[in-house]
Amino acid sequence: MKLSAAHKNGSLQIAVLLIFLMPILNFAQTSYNNSGLFSPVNRLKFGNYLFADKDYLRASAEFKEYLKSFDDDTVRFNYSLCLFNIGKYEEASDNFKTLFYGNPFTEKARLYFYESYFFGKDYKELRDLADNQNYKSVLYSKGIERLKNISYLMDDSRLPEMNSFLSVFDDSVQSRIAKFYYQKKNPKHKNPVTAAIFSAIIPGSGKIYTGEIGDGITAFITTALSAYLAYSNFKADHNFRGWLFTGLTAFFYSGNVYGSAASAQIYNARIRFNFDKEVKIYFGERNYFLPKSDY
Amino acid sequence: MTKLKLLTICFVFLIATQLHAQTDWVKWDAQTVSYELRKTQHHEYTIDKSDFGMTLISFGRNVYYFFISDLDGDNCPFNPTCSQFLVQSIEETNIFVGPLMFADRFTRDLNFIKGRDHYQIIPNGKLFDPVCNYTLNSKKIKF
Amino acid sequence: MKARALFILSFMLFAFVIQAQDYLKLQFNYANDLFKAEQYYDAITEYKRLLLFDSTNTYRYQAEYKIGESYKGGAKYDDAIKYFSHAEKDAQGKDEIFAAKTQVIRSNILRRTTDRALQLLDELEKDSTFRGEIDTIYYWRGWAYMFADNWKSAARAFATINPSHPLKLLADQTDRAKVSVTFAKVISYILPGAGSIYTGKILSGLMSLAWNAAAGYWTINAFTSNRIFDGFVVGELVWFRFYRGSIQNAEEFAVQKNIDIANKSLRYLQNEYKGIKP
The missing domain is CATH 1.10.287 (Helix Hairpins)
Known part of the structure; x- marks a missing residue:
């Protein structure tokens, strides 16, 4: 009886050992790419690491891969920021747009959406979107208005009325910006x-x-x-x-x-x-x- | 959940400020860099075969290079030089406007006190005065 | 019983460590394959991935070193130097430190920041830790001088390693083949066009001489015929112009010829030389 119990005990231990060893053996058989480092979770981890390192191009590739498996607002927002930072403004604005509703990034996504147009130098589209009150931001409406007004100084479009132009800027800077306004409106050109x-x-x-x-x-x-x-x-x-x-x-x-x-x-x-x-x-x-x- | 997300972003930002920025803004390929030393540019004896007039003009320019310009030293303070300016201005416009542009350039070259603040000085010390600035097309002007 | 459980636990831990090391090694090999295929941008991505997940820092030095080499392969020397410096900090043992330091020097040579390369080589030479590496230090010093077109100093550096070092012979040969810029200018002051002929530009030299002779004749003729104004105009606008041009040309041709001679040697170094290169 004693021998049989010991034997039983030993078998149990071997069974436990095998159970624990199974995943390890299994791991060896799984393909390399599906294992550890290239899993969506680790891609996200690596993407965040690259993002923190300001290596936005590589980070965007990792986030993109992650988003193929999971839709996540934070990752989408960071992915859009990567595109924004590497100057892919059109793609960035498209991605910010997907975050306009029902998530914690709504407001920031809207601001960055307009910034994408501004830094992408698509001033006309920026003004059209802002004037039509599309995708209006509650928190950043003044910032967007300022961007819109600055854009008038950047291209050859007709300037708006001066008071409305200046009203979005702080009093402390209005006199300097008014000078820009006059310079733009009445440039001292030679014929x-x-x-x-x-x-x-x-x-x-x-x-x-x-x-x-x-x-x-x-x-x-x-x-x-x-x-x-x-x-x-x-x-x-x-x-x-x-x-x-x-x-x-x-x-x-x-x-x-x-x-x-x-x-x-x-x-x-x-x-x-x-x-x-x-x-x-x-x-x-x-x-x-x-x-x-x-x- | 929201707080967690914002915290994640703040964490990423905190790390970001600690690390150096990368310079890989676009994907790049391997590059073989030549060991050789850079040579200064010489007159190029090319013939423009786009039409008969240009062939004649570029031939005349080459004759000028060969018999005069290559022998009388580095005299023109501009880049492109006056002879290059003439050929380029005809190429850019036509046989009537090109010489007018050249006449203006030649007069400016005669000016002893050139407005150095009006020309950009390029690394070889020459005054940058490209043909595109004088075509009367304001969109082509560059500084 | 306890011992058996302990054994099982230890085995499991060991197995997990082996497993972790396995996939890190696989990752390192994967990055190395990309590096060998000269896909440097992708190689850097994978070395960086390795850096993040290598919690035991087993591959830290190697990955940073390889990132430096990848940037060097893309001619991005600033980034290469940054990562070689990281590798130097994470190096273990003097061999690894020396390898990283010399890579910084080699990147400076390729970037043609010769002064910095020479400064680093001086520091390395003064460091008693690397006393056994003096030949390598002189080797890279020779390369730095060759890239700076200073073949005489390069020959001296290679001669320190071995008086019949192949690169010493090449540097000597290149230095001897060069023409004297000063001599070319001086003889052009005496006889216009002579400097050009000395540098091998015979037709240009003869034409320069002809212009000077003709312009000189016109000028003197004008003065002797009492056409003083004509004499000044021709003298200033023709003779003086071509005389000055002949001196300028002599200098330019000599410099160009020397560059051609140096480039011939540099082409050999880049394409045919079998030894280690920057």
Whole structure:
């Protein structure tokens, strides 16, 4: 009897051992990809790790794989943030849109949705969406309005009425933004036709009008000198040289008329360029008056 | 549940601030980098065969390069040089407008006091003055 | 009875550890396969995955080192240096530290931040821990100089390892083949076009000489004929221009010729040299 009990005990232990060993043996037989590291849970863990490391491109790939198995709002939101951070704004806005209803990210998703349009430079669409009050945010409505108004300074669209434009900004910054508004509304442009006419009347004057004083004086001297040489050569009966300098005069004269118009265009483009740069620096330094990001 | 989710995000954010940012914004491939030293650019003796006029002009430019420009040193302060500007401006516009652009460029080259704040200075010390800025198409202007 | 239970528990624990190590090893091999296939971006992803799940830090050094190598393979030297530095911190033993440190130097050589590479090599040489690695230090110093186009110093560095080191011979040969930029300029001051001829640009040199001779004749002729204004104009706008051009050309041709000579050696190093490369 004793022997039989001991035997029974031993068999039980072996059975227990086998039960515990089974998963291990089973593990060896399972394919590598389905095991441990590539399971959805571990993909999520790895995705979060990469997200924290700001390796958004790789993180987005992991989140995407996870979302194939499970739909999770947090993961979807982080996935959208990854797309946003790597500049895939269109894809990001589509994904933020899926979080608009019935989850804790509704408000933030809506803000990022508009930000995606703003940073994706689709200003017109941003304004249309904001004006139509689509996907209105309760918490961030003012931030979205600010983005919308800043977008007017970024492209060639018609500015809204000044008071409504400024009202969404704090009093402390309104005077500076009002300056931007005036600069945008009444840029100090030079007229290319006027510049060309000036140079047609007095060579070089069109260039001086556009601020290129040195070029204007040079154009005047070269045109006048070649015209004088043409005149003096004709007078001295050196007809060939006379015609040569006449051609040169025409060359300098017409080139200067054309160049004055081009100079006015460059002047205007520089004003636009400097304005855009100033706007980007000013608002960029203030993060476009957006709420501080938690991510 | 909501709190848990927000906590997760906050946790991720906290770690994020501790670590360095990555630079892999797009997927990239292996790259073989040449050991060789970089050579400075020379005049290219190319012939534009797009039409007869351009063939003639580019041939004339090559003759100028060969007999004069390659021998009289580095004189033009601009990039592209005046001879390159002439050919490019005709290519960009036409045989009538191109020479007008060149006449304007030539006059600006004669100006001893060039507005250095009006031209961007590129790494080789030349004044950046591309043809596209003078086509009277404001959308093509670049700084 | 207790002993038996303890045995079973220990066995299970052992089995789990083995299991964990197995899949980490599989992951490491998987990443290595991607690395060997030059799929560096994907290899980095998998090494990073390994880093996260390797709780015992068994593969930490190797994974960081390999990430550094992957970035190097993609010519992203800043990132490569960052990960080699991480590997250096996690290295165990002086061999691993030395390997990581030399990789930082090699990345600097490829990035052509020669001063930094040389500075790190100096530090390594001063470190008594690596006294046994002096040949390797001089080897990479030679490479740093070759990449900086300083073949004389490169030859000296390789000669320290072995006076008949193949790279010493190559560096010497390259240095000897180079032309003197100063000499090319000086002879062009004396005889316009001579510098160009010296650098092998014979036609250009002769044309330069011809322009200078013609312009000189016109200028002197104008002055001797009392056409002072013409003399100044031709002298300034033609003669002086071509005279200065001949000196500029002599310098440029000499520099270009030296670059061609250096590039021939660098091409050999990149494509034919069988030894270890940066």
